[in-house]
Amino acid sequence: MIMAYILQPDIVRYACSCGSLKPISRIYFCRHCLKIRCGYCVCHEVDSHYCANCLENLPSAEARLKKQRCANCFDCPSCLHTLSTRANTIVVSSSEEKPVPRKVYYMACGFCRWTSRDVGLPDQTVASGGLPEKENPSTARINSLLEYYRALALKEKQEKERKKVVSRRSYLHFSDKFGLTAVMARKRAGLPQLGGGGLKDDLGNPPDVAPSVASEEVEQLPEEIFTTTINLTSVTTLTQRLAQPEFQPKYVSELYPAHKHLLIKRSQRCRSCEHNVSKPEYNPGSIKFKIQLSAYYHIPEVRMVTCEPLRIGEESHLIIKLCNPTQHPSVVQFLPLPTAEEDLEEQQKEMEEKRKQSERRDSDKDLSLTRQLSTIEDPRPIRVDLTGDILLPSSGVLLPPRDDAAEYDDSGDTHNYQDDPKVVVWRKANKAALKMVVIPSNEAREKGGEVVVGFLMNYTYMNTMATLEQKEPQKVNLKVKVFMTVGKVVGD
Template identity: 50%
Template sequence: MAYLTQPDYIKYICSCGQLKPITSLYFCRHCLKIRCGFCICHEVDSHYCANCLENMPSSEARLKKNRCSSCFDCPSCFHTLSTRATMAQPRQVVQDPAAGGDAKVESKQPKKMYYLSCFNCRWTSRDVGIPDQPVASGGWPERTNPFAARVNQLLDYYKAIALQEKQEKIERERKKFNIRGKYITLTDKTGLTGAMARNIAGLPSSDSSSSAIASFVPSQASAEVEELPEDFYTKEVNLNQITSMPQRLASPEWQPSSVSRLHPLAKLLSVKRSQRCRVCDHNLTKPEYNPGSIKFKIELLAYYHVPEVKVISQEPVRAGHKSALLLKLSNPTGHEMTVQLLQPEDLPPPEETEPKSIEKSLERSLNLDKDTSSYKAIERPPRYSVTSRVTSPGVTLTVAQRDDAAEYDDDAQHDTNDIIMWRKSNKLALRLEVDTPAEVQGGVPASAAICLQYSYRNTVPPAAHSALHRDHTLYTTVLIDLGTVSSN
């Protein structure tokens, strides 16, 4: 028995040949193709903190090393730390009567102080000696990395090396294709020098890069190793006072070995990303800019455009016998859809498309870090093996459009057709047969493939003088998991 909430029984074949459930696929309304996570480009739109929902631009997030300055994670269990308030009583000043005068007691009002606490493991910032702060957010002491200067020097050195190699590559290409009347970059045509192009692009000059390379001091290997303490092998080990590997790797700058040296971890920033089709460069998903919003401006998921197939029930698959299979077919679109079940060998041959590359000469000439290499989309044949064959009926099925109000209607229309068992709103149940050859061995995984030929109405408004049509006939192949082959 297969349950409707398990999508792994049905996997769709992407245009690149990957097998994915329908919840992990996208549908491009411009290419009219199914795309998976390997067929799309991921772009970061904004950075934000998932705890305080603070939004910040990419430049600021880069300066803060992609961490929030006011939210922290527990260094022991990695849960989010909470700020707790406490009343601190100031010291009382008492004047000695022997020094002259009467005894005086100076009292002050209690002051509210704040510290960090974990509600999961009860770790607090007081455990490692961090003083309480007078403000709830910000102001927490930050530890400085003792090797920060060396790390920055290494970063500057490798950046200068990479920039120098790119400049040498550009010079070689310019000399190779230097033909009179033809220009490789905009700098050749306008007469801009390399220094002016780097200044416009915001890149460091060649003098600064050469100075960074010349002033770099390489590291020297040393044969002297710090000796272990004398009681290293005899001292009793207390595992409660030693940090684990995840706790050490969470702070790669210090890697504390004892629990008493654990410090709060600045919370990592989350990102909102948009996804583009690699072929036509159109957006498939586009989230809202507000971090507190969970809506999407563009959300082209395959779940909303491709007919969904689910397994209702099935009989055990036996070699040399036929078994019954009940499938549920749903139309997620707002238009009536016609569906026909075909065999995978009846599919038309895949088309090989190559998109037009967009040349950005200005960006290529001024931005040396930009790579405008084109992407060639080739529909590869999927790699899968089937043991059974689903008998496809030679009829065309009509599935009604999606109606949200009809979801609460419990009345299902029962047909007398041998194929359709019942209809309800935009869903219908099909009776199919699975034929398994006798030469299939028992105990092997049973699977079957079937192709869906369905009509799709494109709601994208066509451009002027465009040859795009509204109604299209599309194909998709699904792989059905039928469990294992029974030898009885």
């Protein structure tokens, strides 16, 4: 199923509610607000951090302290692949003048054959970790700047809180809010204040740290750079330098193994109703999802099968295939795309309905203690230059529900459907092939010969999500705009 999407990535595109066009494999379907969502109109949240090599799971606080890097895994500084640990046995002389074998470990890359011995790193006696860390020469400067701006931000925050006009409060309120008891305890003990207060002077001001200032004066290049022959094998590439921004080594002999970056598992949430459309499992080794509302599980899939040669002003037959992925029958109808005025009017109606729902949710405060703040999206027009007309069938097409057993059972194709033979070419299980007519227009010559057509697909969807108003499953009619790149016109 995924292979078919790879073969036809941009031929059939669906219009998202935000106005962008995506293939069906790149969009989601929110079962609560019954809208199509893409990666631009959902909220991305980080669920967990993990290492892709050792599958170690780290909390967010610990990952932040380790600078989003794994402590045991390393990347090759030459080709950026993962380094592996190699063992070697050496002979060590003991006090009894009898050689004793000892096992040592070093890091090696199985792709470019780079080893830690190439830069003079000593072999380690333990298999994991233990490599000497290269100290950043600018660590003290960066730490001082961080403390300076942290204290400056704390001072600005306290000034804003002083300007706020608040009513008379009790002593317990201020002690809980500002921690007066903890401040007095640290002051009596002679300890520095919290929040970077130890870096302040006697007047409570942050220390004077000279910030970095851009300068127009640049150091002159040495004269040897124009006369000395450069050995490209000993100079690092731009990719190798940017992989280690804190050091940026100039020569290959200065390359050191870098700790591997951590990856994240993220969940995606609908901006309108704040429900999850995708949520993976917490285990790093699992590829399953707790919630996966991909569009190809809920929306009928449109796929192009064949198309006759396209000529300007002439009719060409197009065959598409429809597939119903749901467990309920669906009726699909094809309608022409609305005009710009009709599209704007419909978007304004949707915006007005969303505002009413938001006001109703805000007024009803007794239903829940936590209020969900919905985001109202501004209508965005879909800017697609259509270079052809398409003659759509006037009758609808019934798609049976998905049945995995019907794929291997030929007896399931004996259902008596009253289809128009001029429209429906063949059927099998929950799939049906339809015939349409495409007429390329003169605008196709100006767009490189590509013929792009579009239509409005109206389909029935069984909403099984229970709400306060509706407890039983409800059948609704949904619409989605579909755009197809049929092909290129042939010579006149």
